[in-house]
Amino acid sequence: MSDRNLIQELDRELEAKNFQGLWNEALWKSDAKLMTKDPKTAVLPCLWKWNDIEHYLRQAGELVGLDGKVERRTLRLLNPGLKDLRGQKHATTHTVHMSVQLLKPGELASSHRHNFGAFRFIVEGRGAYTVVEGEKFVMEPGDLILNPPMTWHGHGNDAEPIMWLDGLDYPLILSLQVLTWEPFPGDFQPIKESFKSAAYRVGMARPVWEKAAGPLAYKWEETYRTLKGLEGGEGSPFDGVALEYVNPVDGGHTFPTMSCGIQMLRPGEATQTHRHNSSTVYHAFRGSGVTVIDGKRYEWEKGDCFVVPLWSWHSHQNQSKKEEAILFSMNDRPMLEALKLYREEAGEGMPKV
Ligand code: GTQ
Ligand code: FE2
16 A cells, blocks of 8 residues: 555544544645734624614514513624634624614513623613613613623613614624523512612722622713813824723723723824724714725714724724714724734834725
8 A cells, every 4th residue: 555545544543533633634734724924814894884774673673572582672793704604603703793782662671691791882862771780770872881791681761762782792702612691580680779889880999899890881971071181182093082991890901801992083083004913893973984994995974883804904084074083892802912812013104094
């Protein structure tokens, strides 16, 4: 027998015993495709128009009730690049999910808990509320409400139709194969009317008995005041007047897995190009502009959502000379930093918008 045949025979024998030799040519060839100087991702840039989101969500609002069979009325933003990947669930990026949720007046979305983290960023409508660990958080446009892993939560609405963004680290938790989910015994968790600790949890003086971050809300009024206060300053060359929603418990990222941000692009402001190996999902909260991703223009207006995949060159521009533009965003940078994998590069001399 030739050496080649002998190797093939060896490979077959190894396979039967759950081994694999890296000398296997086909294997090395497919591995070599991954061994590149720059990271490779299946995540594609994608833009979802608010017109579509709103249209389909309202349609679902008429057709789909929250009757116990439907846990949440949410529209998921699916990345077209992840659809056909074998074994990979549909998601907005490989690590995070963004959905838009509609809750109509008179509706209750039952309480449950899970070990994936979640946040709500309110887009439209006011007066509905979410109950997290018995604490009632009234939802108003621009508010960010954190729903840490394993906290019980349900939503209620006795006001007007409301739409908000759900940000979830679900795809990561799923790929780690540790996902858990439980319904609340008794359907909706009662509100602790007398207990309003969330309001006191976020200041410079904090309760000593709380070791982990509980639910909390960043009210739009305060966020906007900070943005406006920094308006006359330098800002970030890549992001304009950009803020991270810092977690007050440890001063770190919003979640151990996800970071949320809000950035104001001043009238006519155009940022420098850069790239990093975290991916970002954006939502245009105010104004309109264009984001150039690897040389391609993505024009966005109020309500639109879009993805900037990891390692793609990108820059933003506010196209209005008069109005400010405000982008809300989420990214998976904390996951990469925790693993000491985070990298970024400035695109010196890269063409701008
Ligand atoms: O509102 O609790 O978009 O559990 C996905 C999973 C929303 C929620 C989502 C959830 C929720
Ligand atoms: Fe949930």
